[in-house]
Amino acid sequence: MSLIVQKYGGSSMASIERIQHVARRVARTQAAGHKVVVVVSAMAGETDRLLSLSGKISSKPRDREIDVLLATGEQVSIALLALALGEIGVEARSLLGHQVKIVTDNVHGSARIHTIDASPVHECLDRGEVVVVAGFQGVDHEGNITTLGRGGSDLSAVAMAAAVKADACEIYSDVDGIYTTDPNMYAKATKIERISCEEMLELASLGAKVLQARSVEFALKYGVAICCKSTFDDGEGSWVLPDGPGGSMASLEGAVVTGIAADRQAARISVTRIPDRAGAAAELFEPLGREAINVDVIVQTAPQDGHCDLSFTVPKASAKQAQQLLEGLRSELGFAEVRVDDCVAKVSIVGAGMRSQSGVALRCFRALGQAGVNLQLISTSEIKISVVVDERFAEVAVRVLHDAFELDKPQGERKGLHD
Ligand code: ADP
Ligand code: ASP
Ligand code: MG
Numbered sequence: 001m002s003l004i005v006q007k008y009g010g011s012s013m014a015s016i017e018r019i020q021h022v023a024r025r026v027a028r029t030q031a032a033g034h035k036v037v038v039v040v041s042a043m044a045g046e047t048d049r050l051l052s053l054s055g056k057i058s059s060k061p062r063d064r065e066i067d068v069l070l071a072t073g074e075q076v077s078i079a080l081l082a083l084a085l086g087e088i089g090v091e092a093r094s095l096l097g098h099q100v101k102i103v104t105d106n107v108h109g110s111a112r113i114h115t116i117d118a119s120p121v122h123e124c125l126d127r128g129e130v131v132v133v134a135g136f137q138g139v140d141h142e143g144n145i146t147t148l149g150r151g152g153s154d155l156s157a158v159a160m161a162a163a164v165k166a167d168a169c170e171i172y173s174d175v176d177g178i179y180t181t182d183p184n185m186y187a188k189a190t191k192i193e194r195i196s197c198e199e200m201l202e203l204a205s206l207g208a209k210v211l212q213a214r215s216v217e218f219a220l221k222y223g224v225a226i227c228c229k230s231t232f233d234d235g236e237g238s239w240v241l242p243d244g245p246g247g248s249m250a251s252l253e254g255a256v257v258t259g260i261a262a263d264r265q266a267a268r269i270s271v272t273r274i275p276d277r278a279g280a281a282a283e284l285f286e287p288l289g290r291e292a293i294n295v296d297v298i299v300q301t302a303p304q305d306g307h308c309d310l311s312f313t314v315p316k317a318s319a320k321q322a323q324q325l326l327e328g329l330r331s332e333l334g335f336a337e338v339r340v341d342d343c344v345a346k347v348s349i350v351g352a353g354m355r356s357q358s359g360v361a362l363r364c365f366r367a368l369g370q371a372g373v374n375l376q377l378i379s380t381s382e383i384k385i386s387v388v389v390d391e392r393f394a395e396v397a398v399r400v401l402h403d404a405f406e407l408d409k410p411q412g413e414r415k416g417l418h419d
Contacts, residue, residue, distance in 0.1 A: 005157055371397070
């Protein structure tokens with residue numbers, strides 16, 4: 001008998017019929033002789049609906065109350081799924097974050113998990129019940145409800161799998177695995193059977209929504225293997241393997257480019273004619289860091305006439321706040337202006353094989369150039385190249401890069417970088 005954690009996301013819980021479908025899947029797993037812990041998200045669109053309600057009441061709602069509000073989405077889901085399971089003869093018990101005791105810090109909206117007391121879960125499992133846990137939520141040390149950031153039910157599932165020492169952590173959604181790029185963006189995307197946590201972490205951080213980045217980070221840290229599957233078929237799915245024997249095999253086999261991600265939630269900020277002196281960049285980024293604004297793709301021009309320009313991306317939702325904070329430094333730092341463009345997208349190619357191969361950047365830039373896609377910013381790390389482009393070209397960029405690296409073909413049939 002093995003212990004399996006299954007997570008069903010918003011699209012899998014989108015209607016009563018879908019919840020009943022999920023219940024039948026869970027029942028089948030239990031009938032096959034397994035203990036099952038199910039983690040669920042709010043019904044599709046519910047978290048956004050709740051957020052918009054708060055926006056109608058307050059222009060600057062307090063984070064604590066937002067968490068109380070948003071956590072209700074998952075509360076509805078666990079109750080409905082437990083009821084649906086009961087209707088088909090499966091004993092099931094729903095548990096909220098504070099009942100499992102998923103204890104987090106007090107950073108409302110993006111809380112970090114400190115501990116999980118798995119004993120209430122084990123007690124239910126030992127009685128033969130299926131346990132249905134509310135994803136996305138926890139409780140801080142003072143008993144306040146917290147949430148783990150958008151897409152956070154993935155993190156709840158991986159953390160539960162680590163806490164109960166599950167044999168498998170299965171993440172179910174409307175796609176049957178992890179693809180070379182979002183299959184809803186490019187139909188030629190192909191399924192990846194196995195991917196290392198390292199590569200998946202990059203893809204998820206760079207916009208591949210199929211897994212929340214923090215869940216992959218957690219899986220890497222605690223050695224949890226994740227299998228991404230479809231709620232709507234019985235396919236094999238894709239494995240995300242933490243480093244270790246399986247994980248290294250995934251990366252050793254790894255293609256030069258494993259996948260492509262697009263992030264349309266980015267804005268580009270440029271600060272122009274900054275007097276060129278030591279410490280200027282630190283002073284610029286200090287208020288952004290203080291407000292926990294995530295900065296990426298930082299590019300500084302070479303100094304000219306004692307001045308330089310600095311450009312970077314921030315999440316679109318933080319662009320206005322970042323602009324105001326930077327404007328506040330203008331007289332002190334003596335730069336010319338702060339420009340914001342929130343009609344940009346960040347498109348990234350990721351692959352562990354890039355470490356040891358030359359010519360990746362050339363092929364990437366040539367393909368984009370030939371397609372007429374202008375590159376506003378470029379940044380690279382060992383296993384990724386990101387470019388910032390006009391938002392209108394995001395889809396074209398993904399497609400031409402997918403074609404240029406022949407990601408529609410099986411790995412062994414792709415031509416080398418210098419062929
Ligand atoms: P859930 O609601 O179950 O959490 P999500 O909508 O968060 O599911 O994630 C599934 C979606 O992720 C898919 O519908 C797909 O459009 C998107 N996606 C983005 N990148 C990828 C990728 N590389 N592989 C598979 N799906 C991807
Ligand atoms: N309901 C939350 C969200 O929409 C958490 C999740 O779905 O994973 O972000
Ligand atoms: Mg999701």
